[in-house]
Amino acid sequence: MSLLVTGSIAFDSVKTPHGSVTDVLGGSAVYFALAAAHYAPVRLVGVVGEDFPDSFRRVLDHPNIDMAGLEVRRGSKTFRWSGSYDGDMNEARTLDVHLNVLAEDAPRVPAAFADSRFVFLANTHPALQRALLGQVKSAELSVCDTRNLWIENEHDELIKTLAMVHGVIINDEEARMLSGQVNLIRAGEALLKMGPRFAVVKKGEHGALLVTREGVAPIPAYPTREVKDPTGAGDSFAGGLLGYLASVGVVDAMTLRRAVARGAVAASFAIESFSMDRLKAVSRQELDQRTREFTGMLRIE
Amino acid sequence: MSLLVTGSIAFDSVKTPHGSVTDVLGGSAVYFALAAAHYAPVRLVGVVGEDFPDSFRRVLDHPNIDMAGLEVRRGSKTFRWSGSYDGDMNEARTLDVHLNVLAEDAPRVPAAFADSRFVFLANTHPALQRALLGQVKSAELSVCDTRNLWIENEHDELIKTLAMVHGVIINDEEARMLSGQVNLIRAGEALLKMGPRFAVVKKGEHGALLVTREGVAPIPAYPTREVKDPTGAGDSFAGGLLGYLASVGVVDAMTLRRAVARGAVAASFAIESFSMDRLKAVSRQELDQRTREFTGMLRIE
Numbered sequence: 001m002s003l004l005v006t007g008s009i010a011f012d013s014v015k016t017p018h019g020s021v022t023d024v025l026g027g028s029a030v031y032f033a034l035a036a037a038h039y040a041p042v043r044l045v046g047v048v049g050e051d052f053p054d055s056f057r058r059v060l061d062h063p064n065i066d067m068a069g070l071e072v073r074r075g076s077k078t079f080r081w082s083g084s085y086d087g088d089m090n091e092a093r094t095l096d097v098h099l100n101v102l103a104e105d106a107p108r109v110p111a112a113f114a115d116s117r118f119v120f121l122a123n124t125h126p127a128l129q130r131a132l133l134g135q136v137k138s139a140e141l142s143v144c145d146t147r148n149l150w151i152e153n154e155h156d157e158l159i160k161t162l163a164m165v166h167g168v169i170i171n172d173e174e175a176r177m178l179s180g181q182v183n184l185i186r187a188g189e190a191l192l193k194m195g196p197r198f199a200v201v202k203k204g205e206h207g208a209l210l211v212t213r214e215g216v217a218p219i220p221a222y223p224t225r226e227v228k229d230p231t232g233a234g235d236s237f238a239g240g241l242l243g244y245l246a247s248v249g250v251v252d253a254m255t256l257r258r259a260v261a262r263g264a265v266a267a268s269f270a271i272e273s274f275s276m277d278r279l280k281a282v283s284r285q286e287l288d289q290r291t292r293e294f295t296g297m298l299r300i301e
Numbered sequence: 302m303s304l305l306v307t308g309s310i311a312f313d314s315v316k317t318p319h320g321s322v323t324d325v326l327g328g329s330a331v332y333f334a335l336a337a338a339h340y341a342p343v344r345l346v347g348v349v350g351e352d353f354p355d356s357f358r359r360v361l362d363h364p365n366i367d368m369a370g371l372e373v374r375r376g377s378k379t380f381r382w383s384g385s386y387d388g389d390m391n392e393a394r395t396l397d398v399h400l401n402v403l404a405e406d407a408p409r410v411p412a413a414f415a416d417s418r419f420v421f422l423a424n425t426h427p428a429l430q431r432a433l434l435g436q437v438k439s440a441e442l443s444v445c446d447t448r449n450l451w452i453e454n455e456h457d458e459l460i461k462t463l464a465m466v467h468g469v470i471i472n473d474e475e476a477r478m479l480s481g482q483v484n485l486i487r488a489g490e491a492l493l494k495m496g497p498r499f500a501v502v503k504k505g506e507h508g509a510l511l512v513t514r515e516g517v518a519p520i521p522a523y524p525t526r527e528v529k530d531p532t533g534a535g536d537s538f539a540g541g542l543l544g545y546l547a548s549v550g551v552v553d554a555m556t557l558r559r560a561v562a563r564g565a566v567a568a569s570f571a572i573e574s575f576s577m578d579r580l581k582a583v584s585r586q587e588l589d590q591r592t593r594e595f596t597g598m599l600r601i602e
Contacts, residue, residue, distance in 0.1 A: 087483065088483055182388065182389055183526055183528070184524070185524050185525070185526050186526055203507065206504065206507035206508075207507075207519070207521065209524065215598070216524050216598065217598045217599070218508070218521035218522070218524050218598060218599070219521070219599075219601075220508065220519035220520070220521055221519070223485070223486050223510060223517050223519050224486070225484055225486050225487055227484070254601075254602065257600075257601045258601055258602075261601055295601045297516070297517065297518045297519060298518070298519070298520075298599055298601060299558075300520075300555075300558045300559055300562055300596045300599060301555065301559075
C-alpha cells in the first residue's frame, strides 16, 4: 500500500561520544523513508535548496522510494541542523539551526501522489500538516508527529490537526505537555480524545507506550550495546512502524503492537551509525531476524 | 521453599503530590516480606528499637511470615526515614535519616532459619550482607541489592559480596556506577563477571532489564494510572520476584522472566497506597489476574 511521507531533508552535523560528522544527510523525511522502504513503497514529499548534492540523492535512490515529490528550489538553501549528545545520549543538544528553505513556501504534493493511502506528517507547523494532508484525498490512515514548539505556540492549530489524523506518534515529554497529564497512560488517553484512534508515546531508550481504545501495551526499545548516534531514531521508528502497517494493510491492536516492534528494530539499526549508513545498508532479512529475536526477548510464558 | 530476607524496618514519613504520612511502617525487609509472602513462606531477620509499636507488628502478622528473626532491642530506637517525591515521582528526595538501631550491631539469623534455601540481602553494608549470608549454610539461591553509598565507599567489600551471591537486583544508576558502563546491557554483563548468574537492572517506571548468560530480556513496568507513593517499589519488586521463584523452586531464564513480571505486579500494587496498605490487602487472586493482564499486554504475535 502506498505510503506518503512529508518532512524535513537536512544537512546534519552531529557530535556524540563516538565521533562527529559534518554536513551529512539527515532530516525526518529521509530517516522515515529509508526505514519504511524496507517494507512498502514510499513517496517522499520535501523541499531542498540548490546546494543539495547528488551524493545525497543517491542515498535515497531505492526501488521503493519515489522521489517525484522532491522539490529542488533554485536560489534556496537546504535546512541545516547541528547538535550534540552527551552521557547516556538520551537527548540532543541543538547547537545551531538554519531553517533556510523550510522557512519558505511548503512543497506541494504531486498529483500522482494524491492517491496515497497511508500518510505520515513528520514534525512541522500543524497548519502546514493539514494543508499537506488536504492534498491527499484518498488517505485512509494519516499519522502525525509534533514538537513542543507547536504545542506551546500553535496549540489551536495543532488541535485542529489532531482532529483530522488517525494516529499520533509523539515523544513522552510532548505527550505530557499537550495533554497536561504527567502519567503517560492518561496522557495517551487524552490524546485519543483529541481525535486519533491510536497514540504511540515514544520514550527513547525506554521504548514506547501504545495506547488504543482497546487498552495500552508497553513495548521496550530493542536493547542494543552500540549507540553511535541517536539522531533520527524517532523518525526511523515511525518509518518502520508505518512501513510495516502499509505492507500488511491492517490497523488493529495486535498489528499495531507488531508494527511498534518493527519501529523499535528500525530505530535500533539507525542508531548504529551516523547518518543513513546502517539504515540504508540493512537487509530485510536482517530486519526480520532482529524482529524475531526482539519479540522472542519479550515472550513470557 | 523457604525464603529468608534481611533488611531494614523503618518508621517512614513521606510526602508525595497525593498526600503525606508521618511515622508509618516502612523498610526494605517489610516491603519485601509482604510482597513475597503472597507466594512463599518468608523468614524475616531485622532489628528494631523498643519504640516499635504493636500496630506495626500486626501488619507483619501473616501466615506466611515467620517473625522469629525480629529482634526488639531494649534501649534502642527504630530506623527512621523521611522523604518526598515531586513531579513524575521517579526519585525520592531524602529529607532526614536517623539510622538509630541500624548503626548498632546487626541482628543475628536464628538457628531455626539456617536451613533457608533462598536468601535476599536488602541494601546494607556489604560486609554485613556477607556476615548474614554466612549464617545461612544451606542457601541455594542468594540475591543482593546495594546502593551508591557502598559502591563509592566500600567498593572492595561489595566486590567480595558479589562474588558470593547468585543474583543481584539493582537500580540502573547503581549498575552503571558499579560497572563503569553507561550502556545497561554492558553494565549487566559486567555484573555477571563479578559473580552473579543473573542481574536484574531496575529502571523504575521504565521497567527492568534481566541479564543472564543466555541473553537479555527487557521487561516494562506494569503501566499504572495511579501512583500514590513510590516508596518501597523496588523492594516489593524484589519480593514478588523472589517470592515467585521460591514458590516454583526453579531458576532458569524463562522462569526469571516470569518472576520479573511478578515483581513488576507486586510493585504496581505497592505504589497504589502509602505504606503497606495495598500490598498487604491485595489477594493472590488479584496478583494472578494482574499478572495475566500484564503478560497479555506484552504479547506480540
